[in-house]
C-alpha cells in the first residue's frame with residue numbers, strides 16, 4: 525500500500541514523532557505511531573474508499589489504552605456504527621469494566637487473551653494483534669503463548685490476505701535479572717524470541733516466506749539494543765524506554781511482523 529492522502533493523517537514514524545519521543549522520557553507514543561504506520565502500509569487491511577480499517581484491531585488494554593484509541597480516532601482509522609473495529613483485552617476485569625463504561629462503542633474482553641482466541645475467531649475479524657504485555661523477551665513460554673494465536677492469524681490471513689502482529693517485550697529484564705537464561709545477552713534472547721514467533725506463526729501466507737531473523741535488523745543492532753540512549757525504529761523493531769521524568773523504566777522492544 526503506497527502513500528495516499530490519508531497517509532498525512534498517519535505520521536511517519538521516522539520523522540516527527542521520533543523527534544518528539546526523543547525529547548520526552550517515554551517513547552511509547554513513537555511506538556504507537558510506528559505501529560499504526562506499519563499497519564497502514566499493510567495491503568488488505570483497509571477499505572479503499574474510506575481508508576478505514578476493514579479488520580478488527582486487538583490490543584492489550586492496560587491503564588494507557590486511551591492513547592492508542594485517541595491515535596486511531598485521530599487517524600480516522602476506526603469505523604462508524606456498532607462494529608468500530610477495536611477490541612481491548614485485559615486480565616484485569618475491573619479495568620475492563622471501567623473501560624466498557626468509558627468507551628461503550630468499542631469492544632472489551634476481560635480475562636487472558638489466550639482464552640479468548642476461539643471467541644475472536646468466531647465473533648470478530650481480527651487483522652491486527654498488538655500483544656504488548658511486557659513479558660521478558662525470549663522466555664520458554666513465548667512459544668506456547670504464540671502457538672495459541674495460530675488460529676487467529678490463520679483466520680485473519682484467510683479474510684484479508686495479511687495479518688499484522690505487534691509484540692512488545694522487556695529487554696531490560698534480560699540484561700539484569702539474575703534468573704534470566706540470557707542475562708547480559710539481549711541479542712541472544714532477541715534472536716530466540718523472534719525465531720520462536722516466526723516458527724509458531726509463519727507458514728500461513730503461502731504467497732511469500734517470512735524473513736529470517738538476520739534480515740529483520742541492521743548489522744549494528746547489538747550496539748543499539750545495548751545502548752540505553754538509543755530509542756526509535758531498528759529494522760523490524762522499535763525500541764523505547766518506559767517511564768517518565770526522572771523515573772525511567774525498563775527498555776522495551778516492539779516487533780512488527782506481517783504474517
Ligand SMILES: C[S@@+](CC[C@H](N)C(=O)[O-])C[C@H]1O[C@@H](n2cnc3c(N)ncnc32)[C@H](O)[C@@H]1O
Nearest residue numbers: 584585586588589613614615635636637656657
Ligand atoms: C502494557 S499494558 C498495555 C498498554 C496499551 N496497549 C497501551 O498502548 O497503552 C499491558 C496490559 O496487558 C495485560 N496483560 C498482559 N498479558 C495479558 C494476557 N495474556 N491477556 C490479557 N491481558 C494481559 C496486563 O494486565 C496489562 O494491563
